[in-house]
Amino acid sequence: xxxxxxxxxxxxxxxxxxxxxxxxxxxxxxxxxxxxxxxxxxxxxxxxxxxxxxxxxxxxxxxxxxxxxxxxxxxxxxxxxxxxxxxxxxxxxxxxxxxxxxxxxxxxxxxxxxxxxxxxxxxxxxxxxxxxxxxxxxxxxxxxxxxxxxxxxxxxxxxxxxxxxxxxxxxxxxxx
Amino acid sequence: xxxxxxxxxxxxxxxxxxxxxxxxxxxxxxxxxxxxxxxxxxxxxxxxxxxxxxxxxxxxxxxxxxxxxxxxxxxxxxxxxxxxxxxxxxxxxxxxxxxxxxxxxxxxxxxxxxxxxxxxxxxxxxxxxxxxxxxxxxxxxxxxxxxxxxxxxxxxxxxxxxxxxxxxxxxxxxxxxxxxxxxxxxxxxxxxxxxxxxxxxxxxxxxxxxxxxxxxxxxxxxxxxxxxxxxxxxxxxxxxxxxxxxxxxxxxxxxxxxxxxxxxxxxxxxxxxxxxxxxxxxxxxxxxxxxxxxxxxxxxxxxxxxxxxxxxxxxxxxxxxxxxxxxxxxxxxxxxxxxxxxxxxxxxxxxxxxxxxxxxxxxxxxxxxxxxxxxxxxxxxxxxxxxxxxxxxxxxxxxxxxxxxxxxxxxxxxxxxxxxxxxxxxxxxxxxxxxxxxxxxxxxxxxxxxxxxxxxxxxxxxxxxxxxxxxxxxxxxxxxxxxxxxxxxxxxxxxxxxxxxxxxxxxxxxxxxxxxxxxxxxxxxxxxxxxxxxxxxxxxxxxxxxxxxxxxxxxxxxxxxxxxxxxxxxxxxxxxxxxxxxxxxxxxxxxxxxxxxxxxxxxxxxxxxxxxxxxxxxxxxxxxxxxxxxxxxxxxxxxxxxxxxxxxxxxxxxxxxxxxxxxxxxxxxxxxxxxxxxxxxxxxxxxxxxxxxxxxxxxxxxxxxxxxxxxxxxxxxxxxxxxxxxxxxxxxxxxxxxxx
Numbered sequence: 001x002x003x004x005x006x007x008x009x010x011x012x013x014x015x016x017x018x019x020x021x022x023x024x025x026x027x028x029x030x031x032x033x034x035x036x037x038x039x040x041x042x043x044x045x046x047x048x049x050x051x052x053x054x055x056x057x058x059x060x061x062x063x064x065x066x067x068x069x070x071x072x073x074x075x076x077x078x079x080x081x082x083x084x085x086x087x088x089x090x091x092x093x094x095x096x097x098x099x100x101x102x103x104x105x106x107x108x109x110x111x112x113x114x115x116x117x118x119x120x121x122x123x124x125x126x127x128x129x130x131x132x133x134x135x136x137x138x139x140x141x142x143x144x145x146x147x148x149x150x151x152x153x154x155x156x157x158x159x160x161x162x163x164x165x166x167x168x169x170x171x172x173x174x175x176x
Numbered sequence: 177x178x179x180x181x182x183x184x185x186x187x188x189x190x191x192x193x194x195x196x197x198x199x200x201x202x203x204x205x206x207x208x209x210x211x212x213x214x215x216x217x218x219x220x221x222x223x224x225x226x227x228x229x230x231x232x233x234x235x236x237x238x239x240x241x242x243x244x245x246x247x248x249x250x251x252x253x254x255x256x257x258x259x260x261x262x263x264x265x266x267x268x269x270x271x272x273x274x275x276x277x278x279x280x281x282x283x284x285x286x287x288x289x290x291x292x293x294x295x296x297x298x299x300x301x302x303x304x305x306x307x308x309x310x311x312x313x314x315x316x317x318x319x320x321x322x323x324x325x326x327x328x329x330x331x332x333x334x335x336x337x338x339x340x341x342x343x344x345x346x347x348x349x350x351x352x353x354x355x356x357x358x359x360x361x362x363x364x365x366x367x368x369x370x371x372x373x374x375x376x377x378x379x380x381x382x383x384x385x386x387x388x389x390x391x392x393x394x395x396x397x398x399x400x401x402x403x404x405x406x407x408x409x410x411x412x413x414x415x416x417x418x419x420x421x422x423x424x425x426x427x428x429x430x431x432x433x434x435x436x437x438x439x440x441x442x443x444x445x446x447x448x449x450x451x452x453x454x455x456x457x458x459x460x461x462x463x464x465x466x467x468x469x470x471x472x473x474x475x476x477x478x479x480x481x482x483x484x485x486x487x488x489x490x491x492x493x494x495x496x497x498x499x500x501x502x503x504x505x506x507x508x509x510x511x512x513x514x515x516x517x518x519x520x521x522x523x524x525x526x527x528x529x530x531x532x533x534x535x536x537x538x539x540x541x542x543x544x545x546x547x548x549x550x551x552x553x554x555x556x557x558x559x560x561x562x563x564x565x566x567x568x569x570x571x572x573x574x575x576x577x578x579x580x581x582x583x584x585x586x587x588x589x590x591x592x593x594x595x596x597x598x599x600x601x602x603x604x605x606x607x608x609x610x611x612x613x614x615x616x617x618x619x620x621x622x623x624x625x626x627x628x629x630x631x632x633x634x635x636x637x638x639x640x641x642x643x644x645x646x647x648x649x650x651x652x653x654x655x656x657x658x659x660x661x662x663x664x665x666x667x668x669x670x671x672x673x674x675x676x677x678x679x680x681x682x683x684x685x686x687x688x689x690x691x692x693x694x695x696x697x698x699x700x701x702x703x704x705x706x707x708x709x710x711x712x713x714x715x716x717x718x719x720x721x722x723x724x725x726x727x728x729x730x731x732x733x734x735x736x737x738x739x740x741x742x743x744x745x746x747x748x749x750x751x752x753x754x755x756x757x758x759x760x761x762x763x764x765x766x767x768x769x770x771x772x773x774x775x776x777x778x779x780x781x782x783x784x785x786x787x788x789x790x791x792x793x794x795x796x797x798x799x800x801x802x803x804x805x806x807x808x809x810x811x812x813x814x815x816x817x818x819x820x821x822x823x824x825x826x827x828x829x830x831x832x833x834x835x836x837x838x839x840x841x842x843x844x845x846x847x848x849x850x851x852x853x854x855x856x857x858x859x860x861x862x863x864x865x866x867x868x869x870x871x872x873x874x875x876x877x878x879x880x881x882x883x884x885x886x887x888x889x890x891x892x893x894x895x896x897x898x899x900x901x902x903x904x905x906x907x908x909x910x911x912x913x914x915x916x
Contacts, residue, residue, distance in 0.1 A: 087354070093868060111771075112771045146218065146220065
């Protein structure tokens, strides 16, 4: 048996509950939402060899929360196409992805996929610190509470992708 | 002791929370980044969701993880099997269900561990257990990740998390419509079909539903093994007629009465029933407005033939279970660095067991008069429970070096009904029973908890936690915890934690009208634990890490059976003595870029029971090897596992030899019993997964126990045999199809 029971006041808990309830929930921006917005912007500032497909597919590996955040961009126009998101697992076969996104938690499977599609016109984005080693073309990184991105230009060129000058200018690091 | 909150107040509070927290959080999430330019995004101050929401409760512990990918690669069929790959854990099986043992407790992951499913604490209100085997509430197909957090979680979660916490995260709903179907077929007519579907329900709500049906004929026979000990055989429960000297061997329906046997030592193979079938449904709704609603239900029916709790072997018993839950959660941010979450939940549980028992006294009387009639009787046990709860917590990053968490939880087990239908003609057990064979119990638990995490010079971190939990029929208990963490060079850290935990006796232990093997005791007091953990972790790279832990656990006031019979063949549940376990675990984990995976671990545990004897069913050595390698030429991944579990001491089952006393044994100290030790076993499994569809289907297959090694499951008090032998090599093949 524990310590001598002390009868708590019912009111205390109810008041505590009301205190929590009365907290004003302020607007704020979550990390995943910002990453999703970055991915959408990458789509806007990149040229693919083949334009004007019906569906602009952003493929998200595994269950990364960025996938859920990206869903608020579904249907938005990207160079004349409608943005769609697809959740993928081990293979991109039949998916027609324009962008592949994978998070740090899926970096091993992401590396494997990135290796398989490195010559295909698919922009690979990753938020892992060693994004370059993982075969990604753009790394989205959190530094001092702000999001930055880095670009591997040779990798995008090899895949036949052309990044806009604006994108390259705003990148914190461009590998040539 | 008065309840903190009446049921009416609990419902009112629940409604208030839903309204007051839900609505603002919806408006919060409307802040959209849809039109944000690249330049503006670079200036946005971002709060890291992972850092804020990371559970402070995990601060002092090692967290072992099994991912969905590992489940896929190695063909795990149950939570227990997946957990078995982790350091220091092992499975046991008693014909009724499979259990997971570890750190000195053979059933550590049932009655003394909290199992959460996406935040919902799934332990039922009858025995306070969670289930990890075939009648787990969550299907392995729906699991995204399993986290095993050894050590007490009581400072965060209270009563249920005595030795460990297991968190299961299920797969998330996707906005893109997708339906998957898998069908598997395995040994012993093992069949399972799972269909899950997810997609968009409205502009802001995604949903996922998963349905599973499974069945098996079960292993056709079991073996009571010959054990490596001085008498060369397993022991099983036996009684001696003090007048005739005849002995009863309940596991053998053909030899229950055989005066030619002079010892209760035996081995052999017995044909028996082991079939089961069941269904599961799991659903989940996620809103972009930070609320989620999930629920699940399963029913499960199992036949078992092994004599449990004096059961008559010739008549298999049947158990039926069902469990359901609904869980509504809100999350929002009161400021940039303060997270608020509210959870309301409902749960239900039902169990029925029909079993036939031997009436020993009548058999003995018949025997005296020269008859050898078998006198049996049918019993029906029923337990039903429902509960309702609410939890609310605030986690706030006060500064870059200081975080706090404050919360409360109230759970009302407002209906627990227990009944034991025992025919009045059954002399043997009427002697042991109370007159009341029905019990209706209510239970209310309320808790307040607080945790404070402070970091100094980015090298030292101190976390203090405290949970005060009040139970209406027990009073308040305090569960404190202190964690010191040193961040070392080279991505290494060292943590030391000291915690005190408690476990109140369950409704079953306190109030169940009668059990054949043990009798409930309303005067039981709480079990207490004093736990120390030391965790060292180093990351050699992002791909490889080493974790080493050492621990020392002391458990006082343990709850269990003592052979002080109120009747002839039963024992009281009582508080007794202390158990002490010390040990260490070491694990190396590595991933390669090409998808190759390696997990290697070893655990040593030294556990002493209340008689300072080696704890039964507690192996001292466990070692696991897990390796998966993609084979590109075959578009497949091959997985190999080898698991070694060292020898274990069995429980003594023969009352006759216990302390040299005869039928009425008043004290059965394990220290006085002969030592029976099962041999250790090494089991290897091979899995094969096709990485690309073939014939339009995904494929995977596993062969378990490839070399057909014998596995001895040590049995607990309730089972007559000291050990049972597993079914050897098994396999399954699964085909899947996706529709998008």
